[in-house]
Amino acid sequence: MARDLLLTRNIGIAAHIDAGKTTTTERILFYTGVNHKLGETHEGSSTMDWMEQEAERGITITSAATTCDWIFPKENGEPTEDAQSYHFNIIDTPGHVDFTVEVNRSLRVLDGLVFLFSAVDGVEPQSETNWRLADNYKVPRIGFVNKMDRQGANFLEVNKQVKEMLGSNAVPIVLPIGDEGDFRGVVDLVRNRAVVWHDENFGATYDVVPIPEDMKEEVREYRALLIEEVASYDENLLEKFMEDEDSITEQEVHAALRAAVMDMAIIPMVCGSSFKNKGVQFLLDAVCRYLPSPMDRESVIGVNPDTDKEERRRPDVKEPFAALAFKIATDPFVGRLAFFRVYSGRLDAGSYILNNRSGKKERISRIYQMHSNKQNALDYIEAGDIGAAVGFKDIKTGDTMSDEKHPIVLESMDFPDPVIGIAVEPKTKADVDKMGMALSKLAEEDPTFTVRTDEASGQTIISGMGELHLDIIVDRMRREFKVEVNQGAPQVEYKEAITRAAQHREVYKKQSGGRGKFADIQFTLEPADEGKTGLDFISAIKGGNIPKEFIPSIEKGFKQAMVNGPLAGYEVDAMKVTLTDGSYHDVDSDQLSFELAARIGFRNAAKAAKAVIMEPIMKIEVITPEENMGDIVGDLNRRRGQMSDMGDRAGAKTVKATVPLSEMFGYVTTLRTLSSGRATSTMEFSHYAETPSNISEEVIAAAKGVES
C-alpha cells in the first residue's frame, strides 16, 4: 500500500559539536523501537557512528540517513485511538566546521530541522553557522535545549540567545520542571499540563501531574506569550484572542503554530536531557505536529536538458520520477551507496534511471533504507522519501536521477574549493596503485576533497577544507583501504587572479624544414565580470582573419592555461578573454598552433594584466576568559588578523576575526598555551583575497624553488 506522504518527516539534527546529537539520535532510535540497546557514544558502541574513528574521536563525521517509525499520538506510551504511524528519515549532520559542506547538502534534501542547543553553553559558534545555512535553505525548525540535567542549565536563557544572537522568534512551548540534577519533566504550555518521566524503562513512560504550585504564575505568563505569538500570526485566532482568549482550543493552537513554524515565523522551543532519557518523545511528537511533510514543500524546479525549458515536479507518485543524489558512501556490507531524495514519481528496484550529468542510463539493482546499522531492501521507493541506491556505475553527489523519458536537471549543489593541501606518498612502493584507488574512491564520496599531481614535483597532493578533514582522509585510507602513507606538512592552496585589462598580440611561429607552425592572435585579457567563474571567452573576429575552425582551439588553450597560473602555477579561477584580431597561414596554421599561441600568449600577457597571488582567508571565533583576551587579540594581530567583533557569551569573551589560513597552522596549540587550555576556537573558510607583496614574493619563490 502506498505510504501517506503527509505522515513522512525528512528531518535533520543540527548543532554545535558535543551538544548531544549522537545521544539524541540514539534515544530516538531506541524509542522508535529500532535500537533496543542504548549505546553511550563515548564508549564506542554508538550505532550512528559506525565508522570506527568517529567513535574514537567522539564526533560524528558523515551524515548517514536513518529511517524509523513513530506512532503518534500516544498517551503514556500507549497509542491513542486516532494514532498513526509516522515515517521519519533522519540525517545526522556533523557539527565540526570542516564539514559544513555535509550540513549544506543535508539541508538541501531535508524538510525540517531539529536544532540542538546545550542548556549550559547556549548558542555556540557552529550553531550560528548552521542556523544561517538553515535560513538560506529556508528550513523550518524546532529548537531542542538538551542537557537540562547539567549544572548551570538555563532553558529561558537559551531562548533569549536564539532571539538575540540568531535573530529568530524563539517561543517556548514547554517550561522545565526541576533544576539541573532534579530536572524531571516539562509543563506542556499548549495543553496546559505537566508531564514527568519515569526514571526506569529509559523514560519510555511518564505521568501527567498537576502543574506544580510554585510554577503556576510562570506557566500563566509563558502560556499567554505563546497564545499571543500564535494569534498574532493567524488572523482568525487574533479575533478570538481579542474577544475571549480562553475560547481558543488546543487544536487551533497546534494548527496555527504548525503554519507559523513552516513559515519560519516561530521557532518552537522544547527542552530535555537525552542522556537522562527525558524530553525526547515530546520532541518527536513536536516533529509530527509542527514540521512539514514532503507534501508541504513547493514543487521542485529543474531544467529539461532536451528543451532547456524550466519544468516542475510535484511531490506526487503519479509524476515522472526525479531524485537528487546527495551523498555517495561506501558501506562495508553492501558496497557503494548513493543516498538520494525522491522529489516525484516512483522508482522500482531493478529499473533504469537517466543520469543527466553523464547522459547515461543506469540500472539501480537494489534500493535500501538504512536503519543505522542494518539495511532494509525495498521493492520500490516513492516521492518524498529518502533511500540509498546500489548497483550504479557513475553517480556523483549533486546528480539528478530521472525518468529516462522525462529528463530533468535539478539545481546542482555548489561546493567550496579546498583551501589546504598535503603531499602524500605510500610507505611502500607496492602500495602506489592501492593509494591511487583509495584516493579516487574517497574523492568520489566527498566533493570538497580533491587529488592532483603537482606538475613540478610529481607529488600527489590531497586537498580539503581543513587540517582535521585531511587527517580523517589519511585515517580512512589506513583503516578502510589498508594503505599506510607518509604525509608532508600542510600547505595553503593559493590561487592566482588577473586584476587589470591588458591587450596582447602573440605570434607563434616555427619553421623546421617541411611544414611549419603558424598562429597569430590578438586579444584582451581582463578580470571576469562580477559573479562569473571559469573562462568567459568572446570571439570578436571579423572577416575570417582567423578561420572558424581554429577558434575552439584558442579557447581550449586559454582554458588549459588557467590550470597553472603564470606566477607560481596556482589555478586561476575566473577571467575574461576577448579575441580581437589575428592572422593565419594557409599551409602552416593548424589547431595545435592556435592552442599553443593562446597558452603562451596568456603567460606573456599576465604581467601587463597584473596577475596576483590570492590566499584563503578564514573566519575565526575564539571564546576565552577575560584575562587572556589581550594576549589572544595581540597574537591574532601578529598573524595578520583583522578583528571584526568582540563580545560576551555565557560569562566569557568572544573575539571574531578574519585571518589568512597560512598564518593559522598550529594555532590550536598556541591558543592552549596562551589561555592555559581554557580558550576554544572555531575556524571556517571565508573568501580568497590578494596577498600582500612580501607574501606573494615568498610564495612565488617557493614555487620556483621546487621547479629548479
Ligand SMILES: Nc1nc2c(ncn2[C@@H]2O[C@H](COP(=O)(O)OP(=O)(O)OP(=O)(O)O)[C@@H](O)[C@H]2O)c(=O)[nH]1
Ligand atoms: N549531562 C548530559 N550530558 C549529555 C546529554 N546529552 C549528551 N551528553 C553528553 O555530551 C557529550 C556529547 O554528546 P554527543 O551525543 O556525542 O554529541 P554530538 O553533538 O553528537 O557530538 P559530535 O558528534 O561531536 O558533534 C557526551 O559525553 C554525552 O554523553 C544530556 O542530556 N545531559
